[in-house]
Amino acid sequence: MPTEPYTLILLRHGNSEWNQKNLFTGWVDVRLSEQGVGEAKRAGQLLAESGLLPDVLYTSRLTRAIQTADLALAEADRLWIDVKRSWRLNERHYGALQGKDKAQTLEEYGPEQFKVWRRSFDVPPPPIADDDQWSQFGDPRYADLGDDLPRTECLKDVIERMLPYWHSDITGDLAAGRTVLVTAHGNSLRALVKHLDGISDDDIAELNIPTGIPLVYRLDESFSPIAPGEYLDPEAAAAGAAAVAAQGSGSK
Numbered sequence: 575m576p577t578e579p580y581t582l583i584l585l586r587h588g589n590s591e592w593n594q595k596n597l598f599t600g601w602v603d604v605r606l607s608e609q610g611v612g613e614a615k616r617a618g619q620l621l622a623e624s625g626l627l628p629d630v631l632y633t634s635r636l637t638r639a640i641q642t643a644d645l646a647l648a649e650a651d652r653l654w655i656d657v658k659r660s661w662r663l664n665e666r667h668y669g670a671l672q673g674k675d676k677a678q679t680l681e682e683y684g685p686e687q688f689k690v691w692r693r694s695f696d697v698p699p700p701p702i703a704d705d706d707q708w709s710q711f712g713d714p715r716y717a718d719l720g721d722d723l724p725r726t727e728c729l730k731d732v733i734e735r736m737l738p739y740w741h742s743d744i745t746g747d748l749a750a751g752r753t754v755l756v757t758a759h760g761n762s763l764r765a766l767v768k769h770l771d772g773i774s775d776d777d778i779a780e781l782n783i784p785t786g787i788p789l790v791y792r793l794d795e796s797f798s799p800i801a802p803g804e805y806l807d808p809e810a811a812a813a814g815a816a817a818v819a820a821q822g823s824g825s826k
């Protein structure tokens with residue numbers, strides 16, 4: 575039997591081309607920026623330096639998460655580990671905001687509405703039209719979703735589609751004693767951290783996850799944290815989280 579604690583590593587993808595341009599991204603499949611490539615490699619170095627060697631990788635179906643994992647695992651000499659991908663780890667679908675400039679949206683709709691769309695627990699942005707250029711309608715990558723393809727999501731929706739996968743797949747690898755790396759997104763990881771840390775629907779609004787810094791959890795046999803999750807570079811993580819919180823406000 576594997577000995578506890580189980581080790582779970584969460585990694586938000588590195589800075590993307592649209593993070594850099596300050597655009598709402600969601601399910602739009604943008605690539606890492608040059609900065610993001612550097613962050614992903616650094617994440618792999620941090621893992622190697624800490625002796626944290628993933629045995630299995632979980633990613634979303636989005637390129638920026640896949641690229642981040644590959645770059646990090648290459649640095650840690652673990653490119654060979656098993657990989658599982660799921661749309662359930664995708665970023666929160668940002669509805670009709672996908673492709674919109676965050677600073678312009680803030681100016682147009684005001685800080686209250688802006689924060690509700692970005693961080694409220696259960697208010698989704700307006701749905702995206704199927705013929706919108708940033709819609710995922712008809713994308714073969716999501717053919718298996720059929721009518722379940724999201725047109726918008728709030729954090730509550732993300733939790734509802736992500737948690738079944740956590741229970742059905744990810745915890746199984748943990749229980750087998752494997753060190754699990756989950757490479758995903760700001761809001762899909764907020765959903766998982768909310769679950770792990772038991773954060774309330776109100777308090778989760780204040781939690782922001784920085785790009786490209788591994789967050790390590792030690793879990794007991796019921797997959798509850800035995801201590802708070804730890805960023806491998808806490809200083810950079812605090813600065814990165816503050817930058818995410820300030821997006822759109824012009825104070826980045």
Ligand SMILES: O=C(O)[C@@H](CO)OP(=O)(O)O
Pocket residue numbers: 593597598599600601665668692760761818821
């Ligand atoms: O645009 C997005 O998809 C997300 C993550 O980059 O943004 P936010 O932090 O505003 O939820």
